Amino acid sequence: MIKASLMTCIALLVIPGSTNICVIASTHAQSQTHSLSYRTTMKNNNNLIKKVTLIARQENLPPLGIAHDPQRNIGLASVFILLENPQTKSVTVKISKVEIRNFLDGKLQNFQSQYKEIELKPLENSEILVELTNKSGYTGHDRFKAVVTYDIENQSNTIESEAVAANF
Numbered sequence: 001m002i003k004a005s006l007m008t009c010i011a012l013l014v015i016p017g018s019t020n021i022c023v024i025a026s027t028h029a030q031s032q033t034h035s036l037s038y039r040t041t042m043k044n045n046n047n048l049i050k051k052v053t054l055i056a057r058q059e060n061l062p063p064l065g066i067a068h069d070p071q072r073n074i075g076l077a078s079v080f081i082l083l084e085n086p087q088t089k090s091v092t093v094k095i096s097k098v099e100i101r102n103f104l105d106g107k108l109q110n111f112q113s114q115y116k117e118i119e120l121k122p123l124e125n126s127e128i129l130v131e132l133t134n135k136s137g138y139t140g141h142d143r144f145k146a147v148v149t150y151d152i153e154n155q156s157n158t159i160e161s162e163a164v165a166a167n168f
Contacts, residue, residue, distance in 0.1 A: 056166040073133035085120035103143035103163035
């Protein structure tokens with residue numbers, strides 16, 4: 001776009017009195033570039049978590065050769081969180097909670113998560129894994145989603161995974 005503006009300016013210089021048009025075209029191109037850069041920065045700052053994926057499993061029977069233990073974890077959730085920092089400065093993402101909910105009614109499943117803080121360096125991509133377990137398994141419906149609540153620069157956001165069926 002800037003090359004096109006420059007070519008237009010050069011072509012217009014041969015016409016007497018057209019220098020004002022060249023300045024206006026150049027200023028317009030610079031302001032659009034600055035505006036686009038600002039919108040990209042604001043958008044990316046709020047959307048550093050790009051995707052959340054849930055793998056839900058329930059293992060009612062112990063592995064072969066292992067005695068039955070009623071205190072064994074049978075509800076298992078693996079939550080993969082994809083983060084991307086397209087900025088040229090480091091950013092801290094504070095994951096305050098990861099919840100597993102029924103897809104249809106939003107009822108909270110009995111999983112507990114711990115607070116995590118991730119520092120993304122400039123232009124860094126990262127994927128973290130949050131493992132959740134419980135002793136009661138999944139209850140209610142057959143489809144579930146992960147809900148991640150996180151803070152970036154004192155601004156709270158939430159992102160959800162797609163609904164998945166628990167593998168039994």
